[in-house]
Amino acid sequence: xxxxxxxVLRAFLAAVGLAVIAAPLGCIVVWRRMSYxxxxxxQAGLLGVALxxxxxxxxxxxxxIAAVAAVGVLTLLGRQRIVPLDSALGLTHHATLALxxxxxxxxxxxxxxxxxxxxxxxxxxxxxxxxxxxxxxxVVLAAVFYLWEPLVRLSLHEDLATAEGVDPRLPRAAFxxxxxxxxxxxxxxxxxxxxxxxxxxxxxxxxxxxxxxxxMAILAAIIAVISTIFGLWLSLSSDLPGGPSIxxxxxxxxxxxxxxxxxxxG
Amino acid sequence: xxxxxxxxxxxxxxxxxxGHDHSHxxxxxxxxxxxxxxxxxxxxxxxxxRDIIAGVDLDVRSGEIVTxxxxxxxxxxxxxxLVLGIEKPDSGxxxxxxxxxxxxxPQRFEVDAAIPMTVQGFLALxxxxxxxxxxxxxxxxxxxxxxxxxxxxxxxxxTQRVLIARALLRQPNLLILDEPASGxxxxxxxxxxxxxxxxxxxxxxxxxxxxxxLHVVMAKSDxxxxxxxxVCCSGEPEHxxxxxxxxxIFGAQGAAALSVYxxxxxxxxxLAGEPKPLSDADTHGRGS
Numbered sequence: 001x002x003x004x005x006x007x008v009l010r011a012f013l014a015a016v017g018l019a020v021i022a023a024p025l026g027c028i029v030v031w032r033r034m035s036y037x038x039x040x041x042x043q044a045g046l047l048g049v050a051l052x053x054x055x056x057x058x059x060x061x062x063x064x065i066a067a068v069a070a071v072g073v074l075t076l077l078g079r080q081r082i083v084p085l086d087s088a089l090g091l092t093h094h095a096t097l098a099l100x101x102x103x104x105x106x107x108x109x110x111x112x113x114x115x116x117x118x119x120x121x122x123x124x125x126x127x128x129x130x131x132x133x134x135x136x137x138x139v140v141l142a143a144v145f146y147l148w149e150p151l152v153r154l155s156l157h158e159d160l161a162t163a164e165g166v167d168p169r170l171p172r173a174a175f176x177x178x179x180x181x182x183x184x185x186x187x188x189x190x191x192x193x194x195x196x197x198x199x200x201x202x203x204x205x206x207x208x209x210x211x212x213x214x215x216m217a218i219l220a221a222i223i224a225v226i227s228t229i230f231g232l233w234l235s236l237s238s239d240l241p242g243g244p245s246i247x248x249x250x251x252x253x254x255x256x257x258x259x260x261x262x263x264x265x266g
Numbered sequence: 267x268x269x270x271x272x273x274x275x276x277x278x279x280x281x282x283x284x285g286h287d288h289s290h291x292x293x294x295x296x297x298x299x300x301x302x303x304x305x306x307x308x309x310x311x312x313x314x315x316r317d318i319i320a321g322v323d324l325d326v327r328s329g330e331i332v333t334x335x336x337x338x339x340x341x342x343x344x345x346x347x348l349v350l351g352i353e354k355p356d357s358g359x360x361x362x363x364x365x366x367x368x369x370x371x372p373q374r375f376e377v378d379a380a381i382p383m384t385v386q387g388f389l390a391l392x393x394x395x396x397x398x399x400x401x402x403x404x405x406x407x408x409x410x411x412x413x414x415x416x417x418x419x420x421x422x423x424x425t426q427r428v429l430i431a432r433a434l435l436r437q438p439n440l441l442i443l444d445e446p447a448s449g450x451x452x453x454x455x456x457x458x459x460x461x462x463x464x465x466x467x468x469x470x471x472x473x474x475x476x477x478x479x480l481h482v483v484m485a486k487s488d489x490x491x492x493x494x495x496x497v498c499c500s501g502e503p504e505h506x507x508x509x510x511x512x513x514x515i516f517g518a519q520g521a522a523a524l525s526v527y528x529x530x531x532x533x534x535x536x537l538a539g540e541p542k543p544l545s546d547a548d549t550h551g552r553g554s
Binding site for chain 1: 351372377380382392
């Protein structure tokens with residue numbers, strides 16, 4: 001292969017950057033059992049796209065707004081005690097997807113390429129998107145670093161952490177916001193349906209190989225970067241869709257890691 | 267703050283302050299006990315149209331083991347959460363002198379296997395303890411060998427000891443343990459309570475214990491508070507066990523717990539006022 005085309009270079013830079021940002025956040029998602037919550041936020045991103053198209057504001061910003069609004073709805077639904085939380089999430093998960101598709105159709109008519117929002121297009125990443133990934137990503141990583149210890153303590157046992165003086169509200173709210181930002185940034189690259197894979201799958205792959213929370217986060221990032229590079233190479237060489245190729249690579253590593261880990265545990 | 271609640275505590279429950287000196291002193295507006303590590307007065311908490319905590323007073327002093335007993339749903343864990351400040355009462359006040367340092371051992375600490383965490387990492391988390399201090403805290407509770415184990419792989423009894431070690435690293439003078447023996451086998455249970463007693467003796471800690479195990483309660487506690495939303499009765503174990511509401515809640519099993527205790531310890535007494543077990547007595551027995 002000769003010197004890569006600029007669009008290929010941008011794709012690699014964006015996907016690798018995203019992989020590094022998403023990994024530590026993904027570990028916390030796994031520890032707090034929030035993968036389904038994340039799915040709902042990601043699909044609320046479609047509503048955000050519609051909002052952005054209708055009001056002509058930046059799409060990344062409008063997706064963050066929609067995802068934060070979804071956090072609010074989820075918080076309210078989380079308080080009801082009639083059906084379990086995963087059923088309530090089943091409601092919101094599908095509601096956001098259906099509403100998002102309808103809203104996008106309303107916002108710009110049926111001609112718009114829904115598929116690119118659902119599955120993203122890593123090879124269509126622009127320089128502006130790259131700025132979002134690296135500047136937004138740096139802010140997210142700094143915030144995760146700052147909140148790491150309280151988040152780990154709250155994930156372990158919320159009452160114990162609270163009794164020891166951790167105020168659960170700030171880390172929890174901040175984490176939801178960070179999740180919304182990462183989802184918004186990732187959406188253009190992998191699309192709403194596969195965003196959460198970037199968070200959850202590398203964390204799952206890293207778990208059997210990790211004895212401490214920090215090690216799990218670092219390993220998740222390394223696994224994510226390697227899978228991303230391999231997935232994009234696969235995509236380019238075999239003319240396959242970019243985002244899904246990366247996710248396939250991640251899932252393969254995670255499956256092998258989990259199977260090997262559970263066999264070792266025996 | 268619903269008004270009905272205010273009228274609620276205008277008339278104290280007829281069973282409150284049953285025959286023991288400790289509880290006689292606490293009027294509705296009794297001042298906090300001076301040397302108490304923690305003093306709660308007239309706590310009320312209403313949830314879902316029900317008084318979970320109804321006019322509860324509580325004091326724990328240095329060097330005493332105070333045990334909360336009561337049927338499931340009696341509000342024991344809720345009261346602990348109020349004392350810890352995790353939840354705020356609707357009314358009432360909690361006085362916690364600045365010198366009070368609380369170590370807390372929560373009920374059912376089940377670490378998700380998804381979180382990788384060694385015992386040592388857990389004890390270091392969020393604190394300033396050195397490796398040496400962590401080692402000696404584990405030594406003190408008898409599980410030094412677990413230092414490098416994964417938290418999610420520990421047995422119930424081991425987990426409780428590690429949690430006690432974490433609490434001790436905070437240099438507490440008040441230790442709060444919520445059902446420390448849940449998920450612990452019978453032999454481990456007795457050893458765990460011996461550890462609690464040892465810590466009280468050696469460190470002169472005040473200890474607030476939530477327990478289902480009446481045998482242990484009767485043998486180890488200095489004071490017992492029988493909770494059922496309100497304080498049914500409180501005082502020394504013998505006094506509480508003779509109370510009619512205690513008998514109603516714990517039935518024959520409760521009486522037996524005391525007779526075993528007495529038999530072991532002074533051989534002399536007969537149970538005064540043999541409680542009459544009601545038909546639902548068994549369903550309220552020990553079990554969690």
